Structures are given as structure tokens and as C-alpha cells.
Amino acid sequence: MSEKKQDIEEAPFKPSSPTSKLDFRSLWEYDDAPQSADHVEIKDKYGLFIGGKFVEPSKGRYFKTINPSNEEVLSEIAEATQQDVDDAVKAANKAYKKSWSSLSGKERGKYIFRIARLIQERAREFAIIESMDGGKPIRESRDVDIPLAAAHFFYYAGWADKLEYAFPNRTVEALGVAGQIIPWNFPLLMLAWKIAPALACGNTVVLKPAETTSLTALKFAELCQDAGLPEGVVNIVTGAGQTGSQIVNHPDIDKIAFTGSTEVGKIIMKSLAGTDKKYTLELGGKGPNIIFEDAPIDQAVEGIINAIFFNQGHVCCAGSRLLVQEGIADKIIQKLRDRMETLIVGDPLDKNTDIGAINSKQQYEKINEYLEIGVEEGADIFQSSTSIPDKGFYCKPTIFTNVGQSNRVVQEEIFGPVLTIQTFRTPEEGIEKANNTPYGLAGGVWTDKGSKIFKVGSKIRNGVVWANTYNQFDPTSPFGGYKESGMGREGGMHGLQPYVKLS
Amino acid sequence: MEKMSQTLPDFNQTIPIDKVGIEERVAKLNKRSIKKASKVQALKLALSMVDLTTLEGMDTEGKVIQLCQKAKQPHVSHPDIPKVAAVCVYPTMVKVAKEELKGSGIKVASVATAFPSGMTTLEDKLEETQRAVDYGADEVDMVISRGEFLKGNYSYVFDEIAEIKEACGNAHLKVILETGELQTYENIRKASDIAMYAGADFIKTSTGKIQPAATQPVTLVMLEAIRDFYYETDRMVGMKPAGGIRKAKQAIQYLVLVKETLGADWITPKYFRFGASSLANDLLMQIIKQETGVYQSADYFSND
Numbered sequence: 001m002s003e004k005k006q007d008i009e010e011a012p013f014k015p016s017s018p019t020s021k022l023d024f025r026s027l028w029e030y031d032d033a034p035q036s037a038d039h040v041e042i043k044d045k046y047g048l049f050i051g052g053k054f055v056e057p058s059k060g061r062y063f064k065t066i067n068p069s070n071e072e073v074l075s076e077i078a079e080a081t082q083q084d085v086d087d088a089v090k091a092a093n094k095a096y097k098k099s100w101s102s103l104s105g106k107e108r109g110k111y112i113f114r115i116a117r118l119i120q121e122r123a124r125e126f127a128i129i130e131s132m133d134g135g136k137p138i139r140e141s142r143d144v145d146i147p148l149a150a151a152h153f154f155y156y157a158g159w160a161d162k163l164e165y166a167f168p169n170r171t172v173e174a175l176g177v178a179g180q181i182i183p184w185n186f187p188l189l190m191l192a193w194k195i196a197p198a199l200a201c202g203n204t205v206v207l208k209p210a211e212t213t214s215l216t217a218l219k220f221a222e223l224c225q226d227a228g229l230p231e232g233v234v235n236i237v238t239g240a241g242q243t244g245s246q247i248v249n250h251p252d253i254d255k256i257a258f259t260g261s262t263e264v265g266k267i268i269m270k271s272l273a274g275t276d277k278k279y280t281l282e283l284g285g286k287g288p289n290i291i292f293e294d295a296p297i298d299q300a301v302e303g304i305i306n307a308i309f310f311n312q313g314h315v316c317c318a319g320s321r322l323l324v325q326e327g328i329a330d331k332i333i334q335k336l337r338d339r340m341e342t343l344i345v346g347d348p349l350d351k352n353t354d355i356g357a358i359n360s361k362q363q364y365e366k367i368n369e370y371l372e373i374g375v376e377e378g379a380d381i382f383q384s385s386t387s388i389p390d391k392g393f394y395c396k397p398t399i400f401t402n403v404g405q406s407n408r409v410v411q412e413e414i415f416g417p418v419l420t421i422q423t424f425r426t427p428e429e430g431i432e433k434a435n436n437t438p439y440g441l442a443g444g445v446w447t448d449k450g451s452k453i454f455k456v457g458s459k460i461r462n463g464v465v466w467a468n469t470y471n472q473f474d475p476t477s478p479f480g481g482y483k484e485s486g487m488g489r490e491g492g493m494h495g496l497q498p499y500v501k502l503s
Numbered sequence: 504m505e506k507m508s509q510t511l512p513d514f515n516q517t518i519p520i521d522k523v524g525i526e527e528r529v530a531k532l533n534k535r536s537i538k539k540a541s542k543v544q545a546l547k548l549a550l551s552m553v554d555l556t557t558l559e560g561m562d563t564e565g566k567v568i569q570l571c572q573k574a575k576q577p578h579v580s581h582p583d584i585p586k587v588a589a590v591c592v593y594p595t596m597v598k599v600a601k602e603e604l605k606g607s608g609i610k611v612a613s614v615a616t617a618f619p620s621g622m623t624t625l626e627d628k629l630e631e632t633q634r635a636v637d638y639g640a641d642e643v644d645m646v647i648s649r650g651e652f653l654k655g656n657y658s659y660v661f662d663e664i665a666e667i668k669e670a671c672g673n674a675h676l677k678v679i680l681e682t683g684e685l686q687t688y689e690n691i692r693k694a695s696d697i698a699m700y701a702g703a704d705f706i707k708t709s710t711g712k713i714q715p716a717a718t719q720p721v722t723l724v725m726l727e728a729i730r731d732f733y734y735e736t737d738r739m740v741g742m743k744p745a746g747g748i749r750k751a752k753q754a755i756q757y758l759v760l761v762k763e764t765l766g767a768d769w770i771t772p773k774y775f776r777f778g779a780s781s782l783a784n785d786l787l788m789q790i791i792k793q794e795t796g797v798y799q800s801a802d803y804f805s806n807d
Binding site: 021022023024025026027028029030031032033139143294295296297298299300302303334342351352448468469 | 518519520521523524525527528534535536537538539540541542544545548727730733734758762763765766767768770
């Protein structure tokens with residue numbers, strides 16, 4: 001492959017990329033198309049949302065949340081300590097016993113439907129804040145995150161009074177208080193994945209958003225007030241890892257739902273060993289995206305782009321390992337490079353931005369470290385020739401070729417816009433490479449042949465396998481991992497099970 | 504024809520195209536937000552790419568003369584607005600159009616080959632093409648034999664295009680695939696490849712007489728075929744969506760498709776055209792709106 005790669009580089013070239021025959025830069029450029037954020041209200045300071053009210057943190061400590069696209073401070077967020085977590089759990093317990101568990105499913109459903117509608121009504125506001133606080137392009141927060149979050153509430157609202165049909169011939173009871181810890185890549189969407197089924201099944205919640213992206217969760221707290229949700233049913237405590245561990249280890253919490261890194265997932269599992277807490281874990285991934293030579297090539301290229309560059313690659317189910325059948329590898333790489341040239345990297349609030357800002361300085365440094373590792377390991381690096389803003393955390397879309405299974409960039413989750421490309425010769429080899437990882441969250445298969453989709457798809461040990469598409473989500477579809485990618489399923493009817501006691 | 508030294512692909516092999524994927528890609532491209540100066544630039548570019556068309560049984564010299572006036576001066580109070588690229592007429596109207604457009608730089612395009620059905624013999628088609636060129640057509644818009652294509656007689660389709668290209672001489676050949684009759688994206692891709700390898704200077708979606716006419720997913724499939732052909736042969740082939748493009752907004756969406764598939768080199772009337780009649784007025788209306796900040800009534804735009 002490395003030999004053929006030379007051919008690509010020797011081809012006649014145009015200004016935008018040293019390897020492309022096409023020129024995507026000159027003549028007609030799009031003007032800025034910024035989404036106005038004037039009508040969005042972000043307070044200078046946010047307390048903790050406990051028992052239906054915003055309260056000061058007991059130790060009075062606050063931390064700053066910044067806009068990763070320009071490093072400006074957006075607001076100050078309360079840091080919850082042990083006392084605050086205790087208060088939140090107490091409030092959740094009280095609400096569970098006093099109001100929520102005695103409400104009929106139909107009544108609970110009414111509240112959840114109301115939340116769903118309020119999210120829809122304020123969709124634009126949520127989308128803008130999500131992009132400001134997290135760095136994701138407004139096109140994605142507007143068209144994916146927020147509509148899907150609302151859809152999850154709508155979907156689980158429908159289940160609230162039908163649990164006996166989800167579990168026929170069983171008695172269904174709520175668990176009590178659910179402790180939920182969510183990541184920074186899809187803040188409101190992950191909140192919806194956690195809170196909607198918990199409430200539908202009759203539990204109350206204590207939720208901790210990630211410390212870099214607390215704002216939409218706090219806006220959601222305001223929305224719970226507006227929805228008239230009984231006090232204490234939803235409690236939001238903000239903070240970093242310490243706060244999370246206080247939730248995990250709290251004796252009065254009955255269930256832990258965590259989405260985040262495999263590293264933290266393992267710590268949580270250790271802490272929970274020997275307790276009777278139920279738990280679901282959605283952890284990391286290193287998704288294989290397998291392209292056969294009989295695939296629809298141009299659509300596969302688009303799928304590769306969508307699989308790895310969606311949300312700057314901050315996606316646990318990202319297709320970060322591209323496996324291409326050898327005969328079409330050069331063609332795919334050339335087309336991929338051309339396509340990468342048209343990706344617009346920049347201000348998350350610009351409606352034309354395809355790749356926004358890296359979520360935090362920490363993540364930005366981690367990605368850059370992996371870029372260095374890849375080069376040191378002898379991989380060939382290609383980055384698009386796009387310009388990136390001077391301020392803020394940005395990473396150009398990147399591909400590594402000339403890599404193997406033994407490379408760290410192939411084995412470890414980078415969680416950024418970085419794709420590794422390997423080739424395979426036979427379907428068996430493709431499947432073997434796809435499964436040769438401790439992860440098993442999601443992957444893709446691209447072929448025009450229906451039987452191959454099922455044959456290969458069923459042998460890939462992943463919770464989700466997409467065929468001729470990637471990153472499709474729907475509240476009715478369960479999601480979760482094999483192996484070190486997690487335990488349990490969220491979404492769909494399967495997503496109810498972790499929140500109920502059956503007898 | 505000198506490019507024909509390339510080995511021909513096997514047209515019996517089908518290049519798979521995923522319908523859902525191609526339509527999703529178009530939907531995503533349609534989300535591009537074109538504002539301010541880039542919008543004005545796009546509107547003017549689009550106007551300069553219009554093949555102003557009249558292809559009616561009721562066409563007369565009078566109609567064609569008036570259309571040519573419009574082509575030369577789209578809006579009387581704005582002489583700085585670009586002229587259109589070409590006027591597209593039936594062969595019998597070529598002489599009239601040629602005379603009217605003399606010295607304007609605007610091309611005369613003539614449909615030929617028993618447009619729109621193409622249901623006649625190759626001899627007739629060659630003769631008609633020859634006549635259109637003799638009358639002075641700068642460009643010939645031919646239709647492929649869809650019946651032969653759908654029968655799988657690809658070599659017939661190929662040879663016919665190649666012979667008509669020869670009959671065109673120096674005139675540019677646009678090959679109309681009539682995508683509404685080919686129906687599948689895979690057929691459209693295959694017909695595009697056949698036309699380009701047979702020597703087409705442009706590939707064009709539709710006659711405008713069959714529904715659906717031009718659509719964006721069809722255009723994207725054809726643009727991707729042009730891109731692959733360019734990588735394969737180094738020859739740039741032009742693209743002309745025709746029929747059903749009436750609004751400036753649509754035209755800008757098409758330009759986005761071209762820009763992000765083929766790049767800047769194709770954003771010129773030399774390689775991209777709109778086959779349309781009412782589009783020109785909407786473009787004019789939007790250009791004037793951008794300049795003055797207000798929409799003018801349709802009565803202020805000539806209806807030719």
C-alpha cells in the first residue's frame with residue numbers, strides 16, 4: 001500500500017491539497033453564517049439543583065465553564081461536595097417516597113411528555129448553548145442532539161403507563177433513586193437517555209453532568225421547574241470526578257448509570273462490587289468500519305466521514321478504525337482526502353461548520369499526543385489543508401495510513417477527528433481485525449451484497465452494527481457494548497429493564 | 504476523440520450506488536447557509552450559467568427573437584447583470600437565434616436527434632445534427648436512445664453518441680440522459696459513463712418533457728461520475744441539470760453540489776449550465792432584492 005500511496009502524491013495537483021486534482025478553495029467561498037446567540041440567557045453563576053430549587057454549594061466553591069471555541073468564560077458552576085450529594089440523594093429519596101412512586105404511570109407520563117414538548121419549544125436555545133459550552137457545530141446540535149433528546153422523552157413518556165406490557169406476566173416496580181453520570185460529548189442527549197427511562201419507570205434521579213458541559217443540564221433543571229415536575233424528582237449536582245465517585249458510593253442510591261471512559265467504568269465496577277446496586281455502563285469504543293470492494297464507494301466515503309468526523313470524533317461509537325479491502329484502498333483514500341478538503345473547521349456557531357472545537361484543553365492535548373504517537377509509530381499522517389482559528393481548541397481532520405493492529409493509534413480510543421486506515425484481503429481477515437480489540441461498541445459494514453451484510457455483521461462482536469450507513473440513532477433502538485465497551489443496554493424497550501425490579 | 508485511446512470500462516458492470524446515502528448527502532449539502540456577498544456572487548454566477556430555453560411546438564421566430572433579447576439584456580435597468588450562457592432552441596430556430604445573438608458572445612444551442620424521444624434511425628439523427636451545425640449551432644443537445652439502453656444494448660448507445668459527436672465537428676455536444684426514464688441511480692451512473700467515454704462534452708439530465716426532470720440526487724450522481732472520469736482520463740466534462748429548476752434558492756443549492764463535489768474549476772458556464780426558462784427571472788428578482796433590500800413585483804421583470 002505504501003508503494004501505491006506514492007502514486008497518489010505524484011498525481012498532478014491543484015492548490016488546496018498537495019494530493020488532489022480538484023481545487024475546493026478558490027473562486028466562490030461561503031461567507032460566515034453565524035447563528036445569533038443574542039436571545040440566549042446564560043447566568044453568571046449556577047447553583048446546584050436540589051429538591052426543585054437552585055441552592056448554593058455547601059462549601060461555596062465554584063468552577064468556570066469556558067467556550068472551547070474561543071476560551072472565554074461562559075459561567076461559573078457550583079462544585080458539589082459530599083454534603084451536597086447527600087442532600088440531593090435525600091431530596092430524591094423523599095420525592096420517590098412522597099410523590100413520584102405513588103403517582104400512576106399515566107400521570108408520570110404526562111410530566112415526561114411535558115418535558116419533551118418544552119425541549120422542542122426551546123430547541124434553538126438548547127442547541128446554541130450546547131454548541132457554546134461543548135464546541136460542537138450548531139448544525140449537529142440543532143439537527144441531531146436536541147431533536148433526539150426530545151424524541152427520547154417522547155418515547156419513554158409513552159412507556160410510563162405501559163410497563164406491564166413491556167414485561168408481561170411480571171410485577172414491575174421502580175428501584176428508587178438512580179445516580180447518573182454523563183459525559184461531555186452529547187450533554188443534553190445523554191441526559192435524556194438517562195433521565196427519560198428512569199422517570200418513566202418511576203425512579204427519581206441524581207444526575208451529574210460532565211464538568212466541562214454542565215450548562216444544558218442546568219437549563220434542563222430550569223425546564224423541570226417550568227414543567228411543574230414535583231420537587232426532588234430530578235436533582236442535578238455539578239462537579240468533577242470526585243462528585244461522581246460520591247454518587248457511585250452513596251449507600252442510598254439504588255442504581256448507577258454511567259456513560260464515559262472505560263478507565264472510569266472499571267473504577268465504578270470495582271466500587272460497586274459487593275453492593276446490590278444495579279448498574280449500566282456505556283464505555284469507550286474503537287469502532288471498525290469495514291468497506292468491501294463491492295460497496296457503493298462514494299456513499300461509503302460519506303459514511304466514513306460521518307463515522308469519524310461527526311462531533312469532532314468525540315463519539316464513543318465513532319468508526320475510528322477504517323478497514324478497507326485492498327483492491328479499493330487507494331481509491332478510497334484518494335476520495336477520502338478530497339472529501340476531507342471540503343470539511344469546514346471553525347466556529348461551532350457558524351451554520352456551515354462541519355467540525356467545531358475540541359471540547360476541552362485536556363482533550364485537545366490528548367489528541368495531539370496521539371498524533372505524535374502515530375507519527376512516532378511510523379504511520380503516514382494526512383491532514384486536510386483547512387485553516388483553523390487562532391484561538392480555541394481545534395484539530396484538523398486527520399487520517400493515518402500505513403498502520404497495523406499493533407499500533408497504539410489503532411488500539412486505543414483517541415476520541416478525536418483521527419482515523420486509522422488498514423487494509424484486509426478476505427472477509428475473514430476483515431472480521432478478525434474488527435474483533436481484535438478489547439472494545440465492542442459499534443461498527444459498520446459497507447457492501448452492495450445483502451447476504452454479506454448479515455454474514456459479516458453477525459460475526460462482528462459489537463453492540464451495534466450499521467450496514468451501508470453510520471451513526472444512526474433512534475430512541476426505539478437499544479444501544480450498548482460488548483466486552484470493555486460496557487454492560488447493559490440503553491434505548492428501546494431494553495432501556496427500561498435497568499430501571500425496574502421485576503417479580 | 505483523441506482521449507478515446509483510454510481503455511473503455513466494461514459497461515455491463517454496474518457501479519453500485521446507495522439511494523439512501525446519495526439522498527442523505529444531498530440533504531446535508533442543502534443545509535449550507537449561503538449569505539451576504541457569497542449569495543450575490545452565487546446568484547450572478549447562476550445567471551451566467553443559464554441556457555435560456557424555448558422548446559415548444561408553438562415556437563415562432565418572433566418568440567425566439569424576443570428570447571434572444573432577454574438573453575442579451577436580462578434586466579434593462581441593470582446593465583451590469585451578467586448575460587446568460589446560451590439560448591437553447593429547436594434546429595429550425597437556430598438561424599434566427601444565431602442572427603439575433605451575433606457578436607453577443609452568447610452561444611446558440613440546438614436540440615437534435617429527434618428530441619425529446621429520440622425515436623428515429625441513426626441516419627436521421629446524424630442528418631439532423633449535421634443540419635443544426637450547418638445552421639450555426641455552437642452546441643448540440645442530443646438525447647440518448649433510452650429504449651436501447653434499458654434493453655442492455657450499451658454498445659449501441661455508445662456508438663450512437665460517438666457518431667453524433669463526430670457529426671458535431673467543432674460544436675460542443677451535450678448528451679441528455681433523460682434520467683426520469685432511466686429511473687435508477689445506477690442506470691444514471693452507467694449512462695453518464697457511456698456518454699463521457701463516447702465523447703460527450705457535457706452530460707445533461709433531462710429534456711424537460713418527462714417528469715421527474717432534474718433532481719439534486721441525480722445531479723450529484725452525475726457529478727460524481729464526472730469526477731471519476733476526470734481522475735481516470737484528465738478530461739473535464741460539463742454538467743447541465745435541466746427542467747424543474749425554477750427558483751434561485753434551488754440554483755444555489757446546485758452550485759453547492761458542484762463546488763463540494765468537483766471544486767472551483769467547474770463553477771463556470773464553460774462546465775456548468777442550468778437548462779431553464781423561468782429560473783432567470785427568479786435569479787434577477789433575488790439579485791435586485793440583494794441590491795435594494797426589497798422585492799419588486801414580477802411585473803418589473805420581462806417575461807420572455
